[in-house]
Amino acid sequence: MRMKILSVLAAVALVGGCETASEESGKSSSSGSTALKLAHTANAPAPASVGVKAGTQQDLVVNVGDRIFFGYDKFTVVPEQATTLNKQAAWMKANPSVTVTVEGHCDERGTREYNLALGERRANSVKDFLVAAGVNPERIKTISYGKERPVALGSNDTAWKQNRRGVTKVTGAGS
Amino acid sequence: MTRANKRIKTGVLFVLCFLIGKPAGAELKIDITKAVVEPIPMAITNFVGANFGPSKYGIDIARVIKADLERSGLFRAIDPKAFIQKTHDIKSLPRFGDWRLINAQALIHGRAHLILDGRLRVEFRLWDVLAEQQMVAFVLTTVPSAWRRVAHIIADAVYKRLTGEEGYFDTRIVYVAEQGPQNRRVKRLAVMDQDGANHLFLTQGKSLVLTPRFSPTQQEITFLSYYGRVPRVYLKNLDTGREEILGDFRGMTFAPRFSPDGKSVIMSMAKDGNSEIYVMKLSTREVRRLTNHSAIDTSPSYSPDQKQIVFNSDRGGKPHLYVMSANGKKVRRISYGKGRYNTPVWSPRGDVIAFTKSYRGLFYIGVMYPDGSGERLLDKDFLVEAPTWAPNGRVLMFFRQGRTRADGTGGKTRLWSVDLTGENKREIVTPIDASDPAWSPLNR
Structure with missing residues (x-):
């Protein structure tokens, strides 16, 4: 448990660095995946000692999970990813003044223009899910980056899996 | 570049295409629809200057023409060291026998010099060496800074004359x-x-x-x-x-x-x-x-x-x-x-x-x-x-x-x-x- 808290702190420190950037910075290539694992394991609210402010990107990353993943050339939300989105919807309702932009991303194995269209699809799949779960659509914007902003480097399956993603970014802070 | 673009359009004084010598039986021609084309051996001479001597513009223009034509894969420039006819005043006919001896099928030569108003005047001729016939020739006058475009226009003219297709070098x-x-x-x-x-x-x-x-x-x-x-x-x-x-x-x-x-x-x-x-x-x-x-x-x-x-x-x-x-x-x-x-x-x-x-x-x-x-x-x-x-x-x-x-x-x-x-x-x-x-x- 002690190890876990330490790694949570590390993740917060890393993620905090790029909180305000709408386009992910290079540093997030490792922090993104770390944050993801933590988001999946941390199903209780973060310990108060971590000092994550509710309704922030850190809060979303650490306590909810900011991203879901898609299959190759797919844009449907598969059941195992739905858990994260249900938690995001609950979190949006718990933080009613937060607005977000959902980014749709693709791996490099598609042409630029097709991937822009596919990324748009993925971003809207996330949005549609959140709206269906009761979030006001006015609070959610979408943007597609196609294959332009991979989070994981390397031309291999592991990286491609991480890059085919929909990422929810807090754009308007609550409170 | 843009300014040069415009000036070169108005700067084309005249374009002349005339034929000298005997009509050719089998004219030099490339079929570019064929998959493997043996590149045509071609002599591209440095363009001469005002007094038919060496010219910096002439050397540069010949270099760009050569690079364009070679990159097309359709032409091979013969090493100038092999040239027998070393200089040419472009007023008289080439010594076709000298060019045939080094297996040149086509010959490009020309003249590039600054004229009184400060503009660059470039004259060019393409010869079919075997038929001893001029295939295309023209004169361009432009701002000196547009010399590269002149070279590309010449390369396009050569490409078009020998393939029957528009070129793509002035792009x-x-x-x-x-x-x-x-x-x-x-x-x-x-x-x-x-x-x-x-x-x-x-x-x-x-x-x-x-x-x-x-x-x-x-x-x-x-x-x-x-x-x-x-x-x-x-x-x-x-x-x-x-x-x-x-x-x-x-x-x-x-x-x-x-x-x-x-x-x-x-x-x-x-x-x-x-x-x-x-x-x-x-x-x-x-x-x-x-x-x-x-x-x-x-x-x-x-x-x-x-x-x-x-x-x-x-x-x-x-x-x-x-x-x-x-x-x-x-x-x-x-x-x-x-x-x-x-x-x-x-x-x-x-x-x-x-x-x-x-x-x-x-x-x-x-x-x-x-x-x-x-x-x-x-x-x-x-x-x-x-x-x-x-x-x-x-x-x-x-x-x-x-x-x-x-x-x-x-x-x-x-x-x-x-x-x-x-x-x-x-x-x-x-x-x-x-x-x-x-x-x-x-x-x-």
């Missing part, structure tokens, strides 16, 4: 210059001559820019920019630098391309995640929707007669190529091969459609007839993408991206060209990594 390439690791890639618009000279960055790299395309009629490009973190289609005038938003709508606009008459831009617009194809008339900004389908519809490209549009859609489950009438009607699928088909681009000749295909982990650049038959793959690699046509429809340019290693190194991205025959693959040298090339029309 430019607009592309995306790339730098930095893949997850923090900085992308800038850049433009250069077809041979890489006169390279110029057009944007600073603050906003992500993608897929520039040349207007077929103006010094204008259309492209996608994430300026203000909103992906939209823009129009930019290369002469004035003036930029305006074309795709100012609620949804993302992308995949722009000019119509062949240059009066419209066709593009994708995404609404609620669904990409459809729209056409915008540039004079009125009037927009018309052409597709209406829940699938992805993108990467549209007009046929040169502007009657049809080829585009990319996943309405059949996987991305494939479809053709529709210019009004959006009569949609039909044309690609039926295995794999995924993307980025169709109609040849300016109208005869074939170039595309990117991916199948079993590899990407291909290929061409097919507009009815989908006759698929031919011209190159393959881990990632090759985004074919663009030379204005004569005989050469394609595209980009090739290598694999990226887990530490972020690798991923080298460069421009390449290949002949429609599949021969003559060449890297187009750029200062840094390069993608999304778009070929300009002939400058003229």
Whole structure:
């Protein structure tokens, strides 16, 4: 448990660095995946000692999970990813003044223009899910980056899996 | 460059094509539709100066002509050390016997010098050595700074005379210059001559820019920019630098391309995640929707007669190529091969459609007839993408991206060209990594 808290702190420190950037910075290539694992394991609210402010990107990353993943050339939300989105919807309702932009991303194995269209699809799949779960659509914007902003480097399956993603970014802070 | 463009047009004093000597029996001619062409051995002499002596402009112009013609794969320049006739006053006939002895089939010579008003006067002649006949000749007068364009115009004239096809040397390439690791890639618009000279960055790299395309009629490009973190289609005038938003709508606009008459831009617009194809008339900004389908519809490209549009859609489950009438009607699928088909681009000749295909982990650049038959793959690699046509429809340019290693190194991205025959693959040298090339029309 002690190890876990330490790694949570590390993740917060890393993620905090790029909180305000709408386009992910290079540093997030490792922090993104770390944050993801933590988001999946941390199903209780973060310990108060971590000092994550509710309704922030850190809060979303650490306590909810900011991203879901898609299959190759797919844009449907598969059941195992739905858990994260249900938690995001609950979190949006718990933080009613937060607005977000959902980014749709693709791996490099598609042409630029097709991937822009596919990324748009993925971003809207996330949005549609959140709206269906009761979030006001006015609070959610979408943007597609196609294959332009991979989070994981390397031309291999592991990286491609991480890059085919929909990422929810807090754009308007609550409170 | 632009100023030079304009001045050279008005600066063409006269163009003369006249024949000297006996009519040829078998004229020198290249069939460029054949897959493997033995390059024609050609003597390209340094152009002489004012007093028929050496000239710096003459040496430079001959060098650029030689590079253009050799890069086409159709010509081989004979080493000047082998030349028997060392100088030539260009007023008299070449000593054809001397050129035949070194197996030159064609001879280019000329004269380049500054005239009294400070302008550069360039005279050029192409000779058929075996027939002892002049094939083409002309004089150009222009600002001295436009000497490279003069060389390209001469290379185009030689290409046209010997192949019967328009050349493509007096053209430019607009592309995306790339730098930095893949997850923090900085992308800038850049433009250069077809041979890489006169390279110029057009944007600073603050906003992500993608897929520039040349207007077929103006010094204008259309492209996608994430300026203000909103992906939209823009129009930019290369002469004035003036930029305006074309795709100012609620949804993302992308995949722009000019119509062949240059009066419209066709593009994708995404609404609620669904990409459809729209056409915008540039004079009125009037927009018309052409597709209406829940699938992805993108990467549209007009046929040169502007009657049809080829585009990319996943309405059949996987991305494939479809053709529709210019009004959006009569949609039909044309690609039926295995794999995924993307980025169709109609040849300016109208005869074939170039595309990117991916199948079993590899990407291909290929061409097919507009009815989908006759698929031919011209190159393959881990990632090759985004074919663009030379204005004569005989050469394609595209980009090739290598694999990226887990530490972020690798991923080298460069421009390449290949002949429609599949021969003559060449890297187009750029200062840094390069993608999304778009070929300009002939400058003229």
